[in-house]
Amino acid sequence: MRWHLPILTLAATAVLLTVPAPSRARSFALYAQAYLDSNRTAAARVTAEVPFKSLVFFKKEGWYDARYQVFLTIAPADGGEEYTAVLQGHAVARSYEETDKIDLRAKSSRTFAMKPGKYQVSAALRIQHTDLVIRRSVELTVPDFLATGxxxxxxxxxxxxxxxxxxxxxxxxxxxxxxxxxxxxxxxxxxxxxxxxxxxxxxxxxxxxxxxxxxxxxxxxxxxxxxxxxxxxxxxxxxxxxxxxxxxxxxxxxxxxxxxxxxxxxxxxxxxxxxxxxxxxxxxxxxxxxDVTRAMLGRNFDETLEILSLIADKEELRGLREAAPDQRVAAWSAFWKARDPDPSSLRNEALDEHLRRVRYVMRNFSTVQPGWRTDRGRVYIRHGAPDRIERATDSRYQGEYEIWRYLSTGRVYVFYDMFGLGDYRLVQGDMF
Structure with missing residues (x-):
């Protein structure tokens, strides 16, 4: 059910959409994981994950190219010798639209042999052909894996x-x-x-x-x-x-x-x-x-149909909806075969993308209800990741707006979180 805000709030929303899009926000994620390698040596893998949206791409013959460097420093908490490295990163986008995607990322990683202890991992991201430097740091604990033998x-x-x-x-x-x-x-x-x-x-x-x-x-x-x-x-x-x-x-x-x-x-x-x-x-x-279990076609069958209804109409779902319980797996297969964009490949790219979207909304949008039932989750499953997200605060009610823009289709969705609890409701934009 659509959630309606007071007239004053809706008016504020309309004004908000006329504001020019803000400059591109740049960030990256830094991860560090300790493990025991095959030589019984404690090690750590440090990974930098850079969204395409944070990079600067240059047009090539048929693609777009971006390069970056990540300068790593791993400093022991006790002040001992530091570990350093430089990660060389490279990203390729097939179209201009991909260069501004939030969910496309370039990854670079390096493995270090480490001594047990506590460390501070610092990284400076330098984007080629710019003066931009973005810094991140995380804490890392390397246990003595073989302390007990x-x-x-x-x-x-x-x-x-x-x-x-x-x-x-x-x-x-x-x-x-x-x-x-x-x-x-x-x-x-x-x-x-x-x-x-x-x-x-x-x-x-x-x-x-x-x-x-x-x-x-x-x-x-x-x-x-x-x-x-x-x-x-x-x-x-x-x-x-x-x-x-x-x-x-x-x-x-x-x-x-x-x-x-x-x-x-x-x-x-x-x-x-x-x-x-x-x-x-x-x-x-x-x-x-x-991602997929037989429970989806058993006790959770109604939920499965509800999720699929976000990407398919009633006629497309008829075969699956009317299938007898022992025929649902075959009906599921027929449904996805009809949507397979490249039957010659071993993967069904449409199914892979659908499952990725469901996984994303469950991880990022779940509140008191599952992510696929939230307004943001339903839009994400239907249309994928937005090309641009803008955020603003409602000065009157102190609620939070989130505006999703799909540049290739011109679609704009406005969500409003009145109480700051992450419960964003759709207040502007049609789902289908």
Whole structure:
């Protein structure tokens, strides 16, 4: 239901839209993650993520090009020797419109061997052909991973192909059985004859991880591996334990999950290993994003149809809406095949983009209701990321305006948050 503001507020909105667009706001994100590498050495990966909107592009033959540098300094909190590096960044846009996109980003990263301790990571972004310098800093803690003689390598999320029924095994056993697919990649490639929309239901998400003893020649160690999965609301949905025996040489494992009954969202997987000696203890965690599950076509079927109605009309949804429960997966496949922009490719780009948008609004716009039910979420799923976002404060009521502009179509949407709680309501602009 459209939310109506007092006449005075609507008048203020109309005036606001006549103000020229502000100069481009520039920023970037800085991330630092500590982990234990395959040589049993503590390491940190520092990543700079720069939105295309923050860069300066130059027109080339058929594309637009931008370059930048990120000067990194990692300073120990105790005043020891600093780590420094320069990241060379490069971004390519296929059109002028892409150069101003908020959700397109260039990434540059560097890995450092680190000593345990606390650090301050500072970065200065310099955009080529300009005098612009943008600074960011984050704190980094590098734990002593092997303090107890036992440590985890950095867990990696991957997808196992259909037919991978084992829930836990050594990585070597998965490969020997031919069930692991390309376990060196974060996701497995699709077979040429495989339907991309069906594969999302058939593949099993899994976590690949390593356990390290502090000495390759140490005596074998028995330990219990505990795992816990928590949902986006931090409620435990799964818990278990597997006994393992570590040799100090080939201790890589695969832990997979059946997510058919899970709701889409970001789940956290917590791992902990406790040695039989009661002294060695290690833990690690990783986030698993679940986009498609059979629950979407089961108990959450009405919600799935509601989300799809943002991008499709009633006639397009008829086949899926009227399908019997045991035919919904096939109807889902038919729906997305009809929208596939390039049937010759192994991916269904329309489905990938739709799932990305739903994931984005769930992460960024959820309040007391899921992100896809909010006004901003509905517009985002329908039209994608805006080309420009402007913000202003209502001087009379102290509410916050957010104006989304889609330059290629001329669409403008105005949202208003009256109480400053992030509950932005659409006050100007038609959804469809």
């Amino acid at each position: 036992l440590g985890f390598g950095s867990p990696v999320v991957l997808m196992l192909p259909p037919g991978s029924e084992a829930t836990f095994a050594r990585l070597s056993e998965f490969k020997a059985a031919g069930a692991g697919g390309d376990t060196e990649a974060e996701t497995t490639d699709l077979a040429e004859d495989q339907d991309a929309s069906l594969a999302l239901f058939q593949r099993r998400p899994a976590v690949r991880f390593q356990l390290y003893l502090d000495d390759r020649d140490a005596a074998p160690l028995g330990c219990d591996l505990f795992y816990e999965v928590t949902d986006p609301n931090k409620q435990q949905v799964l818990y278990g334990k597997h006994p393992v025996r570590l040799t100090g040489r080939d201790d890589s494992f695969i832990l997979s999950f059946n997510v058919d009954d899970w709701d889409p969202g970001a789940y956290k997987i917590n791992l902990r290993a406790i040695g039989e000696d009661g002294i060695r203890d290690a833990s690690a965690s990783v986030v698993l994003n679940v």
